[in-house]
Amino acid sequence: MRIMSKTVEAFAGSAYFRLKEVAEGVYAAICVPGSGSLGNAAIVDLGDATLVVDTTLSLQAARDLRQAAEQLTGRPVAYVFNTHFHGDHVNGNQMFAPEAQFIATGKIREVLAGSVADRLAQHRSKTDELIGMIDQWEKDIEQEEDEKIRQEMRWEVMAEREYVRTLPEFRLTLPGLTFDEEMWVHGSKRSARLMTFGGGHSDSDAFLYLPAEKLVVIGDLVLSGFHPTMSHANPWEWLKILDRIEAELEIDAIIPGHGEPCSIDTLREVREYLRFAIGLASGLDPNDENLDGVTIPEKYDDWLFRFDFKNNLKRIRELSKQREESVQG
Numbered sequence: 595m596r597i598m599s600k601t602v603e604a605f606a607g608s609a610y611f612r613l614k615e616v617a618e619g620v621y622a623a624i625c626v627p628g629s630g631s632l633g634n635a636a637i638v639d640l641g642d643a644t645l646v647v648d649t650t651l652s653l654q655a656a657r658d659l660r661q662a663a664e665q666l667t668g669r670p671v672a673y674v675f676n677t678h679f680h681g682d683h684v685n686g687n688q689m690f691a692p693e694a695q696f697i698a699t700g701k702i703r704e705v706l707a708g709s710v711a712d713r714l715a716q717h718r719s720k721t722d723e724l725i726g727m728i729d730q731w732e733k734d735i736e737q738e739e740d741e742k743i744r745q746e747m748r749w750e751v752m753a754e755r756e757y758v759r760t761l762p763e764f765r766l767t768l769p770g771l772t773f774d775e776e777m778w779v780h781g782s783k784r785s786a787r788l789m790t791f792g793g794g795h796s797d798s799d800a801f802l803y804l805p806a807e808k809l810v811v812i813g814d815l816v817l818s819g820f821h822p823t824m825s826h827a828n829p830w831e832w833l834k835i836l837d838r839i840e841a842e843l844e845i846d847a848i849i850p851g852h853g854e855p856c857s858i859d860t861l862r863e864v865r866e867y868l869r870f871a872i873g874l875a876s877g878l879d880p881n882d883e884n885l886d887g888v889t890i891p892e893k894y895d896d897w898l899f900r901f902d903f904k905n906n907l908k909r910i911r912e913l914s915k916q917r918e919e920s921v922q923g
């Protein structure tokens with residue numbers, strides 16, 4: 595279910611996102627699909643300080659986000675909070691340096707400084723190889739029979755090309771402030787509770803909760819109208835985290851990692867999807883490479899990230915196998 599939110603006129607606009615005021619002084623920056631960027635962000639006016647949640651995939655989108663935050667709150671951004679390590683939530687960080695303080699969980703910092711930094715170094719030293727892979731991928735897309743999947747894959751290719759184009763100016767910007775369970779950021783008008791219940795969508799998933807507004811900026815733990823992506827996920831842990839969020843927090847509105855602002859109903863929809871995918875994956879033939887016989891159920895048919903549906907099932911099948919082996923071993 596979508597919730598009511600105002601579109602914001604004060605900012606001239608960005609080709610990469612649309613701004614929506616979800617509560618007074620709390621703005622969602624909802625990514626425009628196919629714009630070359632990816633990932634939602636949020637701007638929170640704390641009263642005497644401005645906090646931004648996530649910084650999108652594209653440097654240009656992040657530049658626009660910074661400008662929007664400055665125009666809407668009338669001051670520079672003091673804090674940037676990253677919900678998880680994925681590029682579409684952290685890559686724009688550098689656009690807020692050096693003024694902003696960067697905050698995330700200790701685990702997110704560890705992953706960024708480790709495997710993400712290693713992969714970046716590889717991309718820099720073998721950029722030609724990376725471009726070759728993207729070229730090949732672009733050709734492969736045309737073999738895909740599903741027109742909607744083809745369209746979405748073209749968008750992904752655009753985003754990849756934008757990433758490659760900005761590699762020379764890209765600087766990995768690590769959080770300087772970290773927490774393990776929660777921390778508060780207090781402003782003169784409101785306080786934000788930064789929290790984590792562990793990792794489910796990724797190694798470590800954090801979120802921002804505004805108790806007075808009953809609003810959560812939740813990263814990719816909840817996607818609205820998108821297939822939840824599981825490439826680094828543990829769906830069983832993910833379910834536990836969603837249960838805990840619903841049990842422990844009062845929630846009227848959610849700014850999701852992808853898609854439109856939504857209500858607690860969307861968190862429940864994601865939980866149902868995870869359970870459904872786990873059930874479906876358990877009945878799959880272990881030797882069926884491409885899952886040709888599997889089709890997307892009607893209720894998920896208009897969700898974006900369609901290509902993730904089969905990838906998700908394959909990921910769960912693989913993880914289930916590992917779980918069985920570890921129990922037997």
Ligand SMILES: [Zn+2]
Nearest residue numbers: 678680795814
């Ligand atoms: Zn993600």
